[in-house]
Amino acid sequence: MPTVPIESAALRGVRGSTIRDLLAVTEQPGVLSLAGGLPATDLIPVDRIADAAARMIGQPNALQYTTSRGVSLCRDVVASVEGVDPHRILLTHGSQQALSLLAQALVDPGDVVVVDDPVYVGALQAFQCVRAEIVALPITSDGTNVGALSRLLERGVRPRIVHTVSNFHNPSGATASTATRNSLADLAETYGFWIVEDDPYGRLSFDGASPTPIPGERTIRLGSASKTLAPALRVGWLNATPAVVDLVERLKQSADLCGSTLNQLMVADLLSDTTWFDAHIDMIASAYAFRAHALTSALDDELGDSVEYTSPSGGMFCWVRLPGVDTSELLSVALSYGVAFVPGSAFAVDADLTDSARLSFATLQPDTLREAVRRLRTAIDDAAELRESRPTSGA
Known part of the structure; x- marks a missing residue:
């Protein structure tokens, strides 16, 4: 009896969401998540x-x-x-x-x-x-x-x-x-x-x-x-x-x-x-600006010239480049240190975004953001040591 695919032809062409898959992991106790595009729970009115x-x-x-x-x-x-x-x-x-x-x-x-x-x-x-x-x-x-x-x-x-x-x-x-x-x-x-x-x-x-x-x-x-x-x-x-x-x-x-x-x-x-809503928006935007600054300051302090980013001017995300780092490989190491992010490849269509990542600053407090970046830096160092310890192929 021939095997008939369960899904339709249309669905077979739909890529799964790495971000949605990550959410289950980031709910584990002790994981500081820079991954999800979620608004801050503590700022919900x-x-x-x-x-x-x-x-x-x-x-x-x-x-x-x-x-x-x-x-x-x-x-x-x-x-x-x-x-x-x-x-x-x-x-x-x-x-x-x-x-x-x-x-x-x-x-x-x-x-x-x-x-x-x-x-x-x-x-x-x-x-x-x-x-x-x-x-x-x-x-x-x-x-x-x-x-x-x-x-x-x-x-x-x-x-x-x-x-x-x-x-x-x-x-x-x-x-x-x-x-x-x-x-x-x-x-x-x-x-x-x-x-x-x-x-x-x-x-x-x-x-x-x-x-x-x-x-x-x-x-x-x-x-x-x-x-x-x-x-x-x-x-x-x-x-x-x-x-x-x-x-x-x-x-x-x-x-x-x-x-x-x-x-x-x-x-x-x-x-x-409108009076209440405008004040609420001002409060959220101010909190996110403060958290974005905490994130980028921590990136500067912990990673210095090894990271590239544009300072966020709004929203919930900071897009970073880590030249020479495969962020998909880095993620598994980062999770072992209790920090999560979304690798750039999750958002790529044709571009090579291997060394990029999306960091969300919205859901964490400034001190926690600094700790998350400290863990990320430790994971980057550990991943680099693992790469260097691998045997090279060839004669």
């Missing part, structure tokens, strides 16, 4: 969320189904935050669902999708799942590599989507410059592709200035309450032309019928309390 839950749970309509597009009150509040008409907003189960539904709605098998390299792994998986042809462009310090994209377009390649995490990129930390944003918008208008601007981190700017969205009607923005309020609320959103919203709404009906009315009403309550 538990009391304010509890207040919102108590107010909403007493309303019978909060426990009922809602429309596939989402609760109108929450869409109105999100539209106000985004500065657009509510008809452009569709609420989703986190912004990852918006990305997955967009891939299904807009991409046919074989269509070209352009991503940054290193890539946000969730985007790569969403586009692999619809069997897109992935073209990866090395990201620059100014965001998406518009020069390489222009050359690609001039050669006749016609992408369906260009995806980017525009602000405090996951994993590289880069933020798209104004010139990059305008160039992307111009190219999209000229060549007819969609820009998917993934923006879960835009409010987490260390200088308090939220970057300007990528302009144009061909830009589809994704947002989320996960990084600013709480991941467990599972409220994200899509901001797009009504035609795109209609397409995604139709798909959402088959995916989950609708989101949680209760959670969406809670998010509406929290986001509409």
